[in-house]
Amino acid sequence: MADNETARGALEDLYLEITTGKIRGQCEEREDKFFWDASAHEHIGRSWLDVPWYWAESFFFRRVLEATRYFENGIDPYRLRKRGELEPNAAPRAVATLLPNLPRDSRARLVALMYAALWGNRYDLSMDVAALTAQARPDERAN
Incomplete structure (x- = not known):
């Protein structure tokens, strides 16, 4: 204590x-x-x-x-925050959720994939807005 x-x-x-x-x-x-x-x-x-x-x-x-x-x-x-991301199926589940929902337009698809890649590269866990909504949505205010 x-x-x-x-x-x-x-x-x-x-x-x-x-x-x-x-x-x-x-x-x-x-x-x-x-x-x-x-x-x-x-x-x-x-x-x-x-x-x-x-x-x-x-x-x-x-x-x-x-x-x-x-x-x-x-x-x-940081162990409690990292635990979920280190689960064996965490990345495949995220990809399985992302791919079926990609836009048809090639430019919009590229933007969505780039945001997903950046979101997935969260070394420090400081960008957890997506975790709160359980989705990786681009936040244009951050750009």
């Missing part, structure tokens, strides 16, 4: 840092610290909104691992 409270506090601190503070470096001494220190050097002290999106996203997920002490306890904070 103490580990949960420690993780909760660290995640709340990360939330405050992202919403009101400045980026700080990684604190825990792990094998990847040198890499993250080098890549974060020019971003330390800046707002999370003022750094390249991909870097901020990657660093955020690394900081979540730090906050939850993943490398100490081995408990993956």
Whole structure:
């Protein structure tokens, strides 16, 4: 229970840092610290909104691992979210749902397949709107 409270506090601190503070470096001494220190050097002290999106996203997920002490306890904070996507038939079921519903028009079909490919390439699980609706629908606002 103490580990949960420690993780909760660290995640709340990360939330405050992202919403009101400045980026700080990684604190825990792990094998990847040198890499993250080098890549974060020019971003330390800046707002999370003022750094390249991909870097901020990657660093955020690394900081979540730090906050939850993943490398100490081995408990993956994303395991429940990933479980469904790692089921043996998850990908075939998604394809079986997509293919019969493709548009007949070749351009519309290409767009639908491209969106499906991008949706299926969700490394970080941050784009879960499709999971809420159980469909991969293009969101033109994101373009």
